Amino acid sequence: MTTIKELSERIHEFCKERNWDKYHSPKNLAMSVAIEAGELMEHFQWIESNEAFDHGKKNSSEISDEIADVAIYLFDLARTLEIDLGNAITKKMKKNAIKYPA
Amino acid sequence: MTTIKELSERIHEFCKERNWDKYHSPKNLAMSVAIEAGELMEHFQWIESNEAFDHGKKNSSEISDEIADVAIYLFDLARTLEIDLGNAITKKMKKNAIKYPA
Amino acid sequence: MTTIKELSERIHEFCKERNWDKYHSPKNLAMSVAIEAGELMEHFQWIESNEAFDHGKKNSSEISDEIADVAIYLFDLARTLEIDLGNAITKKMKKNAIKYPA
């Protein structure tokens, strides 16, 4: 079972090998997350909500790549800012549980 | 060390308890990823790239919450479409390694 | 000098001729604005702010098309909701003038 930390380290290694660190400022990485989120959304642009699951399953391979692209930039942004993404999610879900009681 | 799968299951549990599943179509979740990505980007809107790291560290708590919000919807989208996010990232990085040789 | 109203009508005519009205719900048009905004942003993803003007001038034709894509969906969204975009901008700028005094 791969952890977020392991994946983040592999992503960082990949970027260092290509000398991309200088481009990967938090500003540019946040932009990149949003750009990839737009490409992900494109798959569901003209699809109704109730068709979206079937459409998603049929185009699973392309959508999987788009989801991965968002995740790669998001994990790299968190690492760059020394934010532990697993902890961040756990902390945010505790806030959500208070804001939206079951 | 928390895995993506464990976090995804906790997110799904949280949504089921609130009866949110009916709203969480892949279309709406993809929109939600993009909406939260916009909020994350807002923190770096008027900041230069070379100021972005210091700015990010100073506002680490708010930015950590925004990163978590993107991740929560992204993990939930992957789970909804029965996509293993860890595998998706690994697969995409192999493609990236071919596209961008070191 | 072309007005927003004239352009909006031409855009609507274009969509009606292609029987696209059924897809152009305000929800889908708002998504489309965001998707095209992501593509526009892509042109400036790895560029520093101080390089962005020169980069923009050099790639003026492609960027012009992306700006147009955002505008086309935005104008169509406003028309669909019977919002007069010129008035909306004027009204919003009055609010901005109060919020941010010169």
Place this chain on the structure above:
Amino acid sequence: MTTIKELSERIHEFCKERNWDKYHSPKNLAMSVAIEAGELMEHFQWIESNEAFDHGKKNSSEISDEIADVAIYLFDLARTLEIDLGNAITKKMKKNAIKYPA
């Protein structure tokens, strides 16, 4: 009838009076368009396409402001890059007419 050019000039005047020009690089303006597009989309996040028109009419005032925000940054971006937005739209629609014959 207000033209795009008149509105763009008013927006530019507004920014100059507040000494905002230094922040309004094409990179930052493209980000701003995408950020505001995300806020606009938020109004339709959990709404079905067939409910979106009624929802849009009921929340017309807030949505009108969000549409204006996207337009203000978009018009300013075009002006900054010396792109005539009216021409850009006309040119792009000619391309679209070839790509998607009626």
